[in-house]
Amino acid sequence: MNQINSRNFYKAELATFDKRLGSLDLFDQAAPLVPIGAWSCDLISERLNWTDGVFDIFGLSSDDALDREAAIGLYCEESRELLEHKRSQAIENCGGFTLDARIVRPDGNERWIRITAATRGSNGRTEMLFGMKQDITDDRLQWELLRAQAECDPLTGVANRARFQRFLDQPSNGSASNDIDTLILFDIDDFKQINDRWGHAAGDACLVNLANNLRKAFVNAHLVSRIGGDEFAVLLPSSVSRAQTKVQLQSLIASLLRPIQWNGCLLTLKVSVGFAFVCKDGKYNPQTLFAAADEALYCAKNRKIFPTACL
Structure with missing residues (x-):
């Protein structure tokens, strides 16, 4: 009886694992359809991790060395101040935030991005920020046009x-x-x-x-x-x-x-x-x-x- 239960348990675990693989595979297939990518920042070392989608949004090569100070320098002043403020609040409260920010890529091209962030930690201490970044420039331009008309x-x-x-x-x-x-x-x-x-x-x-x-x-x-x-x-x-x-x-x-x-x-x-x-x-x-x-x-x-x- 115990062998049967064990066998059923492993079958269920295998099915769940296959389902997760299928979801990840689906995400990998869908990701190129929109300018979006995942990111994380280790708060102890300030080390950044970006997927290829984020590198593309910022106009950088995935071969480039990631430095948070340099990355922050790509944000326009007002967006940079808002980002730092929301980031500090999220770290302090172990919470998350969403922010629409304007960046200037190394080639001088201005883009609007939407940052979604969450935190991870232990014992009430935030140890990592992670989330998604999406290029919303076209949507922003349409919104600005509609607002200007209104x-x-x-x-x-x-x-x-x-x-x-x-x-x-x-x-x-x-x-x-x-x-x-x-x-x-x-x-x-x-x-x-x-x-x-x-x-x-x-x-x-x-x-x-x-x-x-x-x-x-x-x-x-x-x-x-x-x-x-x-x-x-x-x-x-x-x-x-x-x-x-x-x-x-x-x-x-x-x-x-x-x-x-x-x-x-x-x-x-x-x-x-x-x-x-x-x-x-x-x-x-x-x-x-x-x-x-x-x-x-x-x-x-x-x-x-x-x-x-x-x-």
């Missing part, structure tokens, strides 16, 4: 209110807002009268003209956005000096005063401007900055002056 004003071609709202919804001094120095708001005066007298097609021509002038005048802007029916916003980085901003605005206003030719008619466009500067220490709240610029715009429309605010 955040683009179809009439003027600049960003729409949804894109500007992403800026407003950021926390104070968030990473994406650290380099903001100036917010400028533009509003077309008596825009309704243009629509009423000349028709909405004429009003559309005025909006397109203003958007084109803003893009040409502020080529270094972080964002040019149509945030209302006849209102636009421009976000400038700290690399553009405030004196330069005022000169650009004076020149822009002068160009906007020139009549617009439309269907044989000359349309006169008048625009009010209000803007706010960030404090010298760079600390600000996006909503507060917007409120200050909006108040300056209100003053400009009512007093016909050129006001500024500084937070």
Whole structure:
């Protein structure tokens, strides 16, 4: 009886082993169909192990010596910082993480990869990180295209209110807002009268003209956005000096005063401007900055002056 049980046990083990071999064989056959590979990192020695798929993703040869410091150097700065942060948390908590990161291969080709990581250890101590890396560049490009389309004003071609709202919804001094120095708001005066007298097609021509002038005048802007029916916003980085901003605005206003030719008619466009500067220490709240610029715009429309605010 014991011999029969032993025989059945080994048969079951053999069947399980064959099944595992079949799964591994299936994985090996399917792996070349997508740019994906497995990796591991021994945390004691910092020694990396990559499958051929990971070498291909990074544009390296499997004959190349693997060095973690050199591999980390292929990540773009923001992705590298996120990776190190998530990695440290995973090691500390004996957990895992997922991260989409941007790398620059040795040939200069930029790629987006998705990293999935898990940990292995004993006695509450993490000893190894391991997981998968997949090239998601094509998916990322499609996603960026869809997002750009969703955040683009179809009439003027600049960003729409949804894109500007992403800026407003950021926390104070968030990473994406650290380099903001100036917010400028533009509003077309008596825009309704243009629509009423000349028709909405004429009003559309005025909006397109203003958007084109803003893009040409502020080529270094972080964002040019149509945030209302006849209102636009421009976000400038700290690399553009405030004196330069005022000169650009004076020149822009002068160009906007020139009549617009439309269907044989000359349309006169008048625009009010209000803007706010960030404090010298760079600390600000996006909503507060917007409120200050909006108040300056209100003053400009009512007093016909050129006001500024500084937070």
